[in-house]
Amino acid sequence: MERREFVQHGALLAGGAALLGFPAEEREIAPELATLQSRLSDAPAPITEAERQQRRDKAQRLMKELGYSAMLVEPGPNMSYFSGIEWGRSERLFALILPQTGKGIVVAPAFEKERAADQVGGRFEIRTWQEDESPTALVAGVLKDWVLATGKLAIDGSARTFVFNRVALAAPALALGTAEDITNACRGVKTAHEIEIMRFANRITVDAYRAALKTLRVGMMQAELARNVSDAFAKLGFPGGAFVLFGESSAYPHGLPKPRALEENQVVLMDGGTSVHGYQSDITRTCVFGTPAPEAQKVFDIVHEAQRQALAFAAPGKKCGEVDGVARKVVTDAGYGPDYRTFTHRLGHGIGMEGHEWPYLVRGSQIVLEPGMTFSDEPGIYQYGKFGIRLEDIMAITESGAEMLTPTQTSLSPNL
Numbered sequence: 023m024e025r026r027e028f029v030q031h032g033a034l035l036a037g038g039a040a041l042l043g044f045p046a047e048e049r050e051i052a053p054e055l056a057t058l059q060s061r062l063s064d065a066p067a068p069i070t071e072a073e074r075q076q077r078r079d080k081a082q083r084l085m086k087e088l089g090y091s092a093m094l095v096e097p098g099p100n101m102s103y104f105s106g107i108e109w110g111r112s113e114r115l116f117a118l119i120l121p122q123t124g125k126g127i128v129v130a131p132a133f134e135k136e137r138a139a140d141q142v143g144g145r146f147e148i149r150t151w152q153e154d155e156s157p158t159a160l161v162a163g164v165l166k167d168w169v170l171a172t173g174k175l176a177i178d179g180s181a182r183t184f185v186f187n188r189v190a191l192a193a194p195a196l197a198l199g200t201a202e203d204i205t206n207a208c209r210g211v212k213t214a215h216e217i218e219i220m221r222f223a224n225r226i227t228v229d230a231y232r233a234a235l236k237t238l239r240v241g242m243m244q245a246e247l248a249r250n251v252s253d254a255f256a257k258l259g260f261p262g263g264a265f266v267l268f269g270e271s272s273a274y275p276h277g278l279p280k281p282r283a284l285e286e287n288q289v290v291l292m293d294g295g296t297s298v299h300g301y302q303s304d305i306t307r308t309c310v311f312g313t314p315a316p317e318a319q320k321v322f323d324i325v326h327e328a329q330r331q332a333l334a335f336a337a338p339g340k341k342c343g344e345v346d347g348v349a350r351k352v353v354t355d356a357g358y359g360p361d362y363r364t365f366t367h368r369l370g371h372g373i374g375m376e377g378h379e380w381p382y383l384v385r386g387s388q389i390v391l392e393p394g395m396t397f398s399d400e401p402g403i404y405q406y407g408k409f410g411i412r413l414e415d416i417m418a419i420t421e422s423g424a425e426m427l428t429p430t431q432t433s434l435s436p437n438l
Contacts, residue, residue, distance in 0.1 A: 059258075078105075094118070094119050095118045107138075132152050158188040174199060220418075230258055230262060248264060265277055269285065291306065301374060337422065338393055341389065343387040350369070374396060
């Protein structure tokens, strides 16, 4: 599930189907959001074609190192990353094939050639197939023309099974493998420009949350606050949203499928984000509407410390699993362990062009941190029948340690 679909799904689970169905122009925006202004002009510059060429160059170097003759990429984040081409997946194969050396070729349905050409902009040759022809036979033909019929083809790790199977049937002498080692090595380490875009996206998210939390009132439904978050993003000039959980619902990391109304002194959890130039943000804020109960304050302090210690520990050379262990130890030592008893999920996920992507901060992972890797740092404690508290910010691995892309939450006050 894509990140934005997940946010919308979460909002609906929180009881927001009816409210989210009204277009913004047919309803009033909360007055607390009226002063928000578009931040579109403040956004960093988008990724350039020169940067995408550098990405393709790196992928080709990796192909050579790993023994691959070419790589086939389906529409989605990988295609966007390497080419900037935005294309929906369907039963009709559309693909970018990148050889170990030289320019790539785009394979497209013949009736889509002109639309494809508009996005390709002359950068790649386009080869087409008619409705009564086999697109994977065309792929095999491209590889044969490159004298790669008996080579090794890396196929996009997110490709549909039928693509893999039909390529195998069309080119039986071709060895097939996953392109994940190539795409992960490229996308998993961000450039300074990518991190600049992500920093901006996360700051916009915090601004949207800050504004939406000003609308809290007794009796408000979860869906109404979710709508206000979306409206705040829209006022700021970006698509976005969050799923919202009140009270006991917050004890379930992704909520419960029933509406809840806000009560005095209740926990409020929001998790969501936006997209800027194709890069995702992901922020969770948990606060209390009113006066925090002593236990809520205690749990917040533990979660905050777990997040802080994970950030302080993370650095080049450390292993992903070790970072998870640092945060989990804080929770366990405070009496909320062991293992996944209340801290029920991994510490974090990679993030970039997808809200959740490789690598992951999870127990047992031997992946070594490198400068430019970006992760969520999101410890949580969830007590069914009571409440849950999760704090989530995005951290980037630097040359000497790690930094958060936005200021972290320091209290349970809704005044972020």
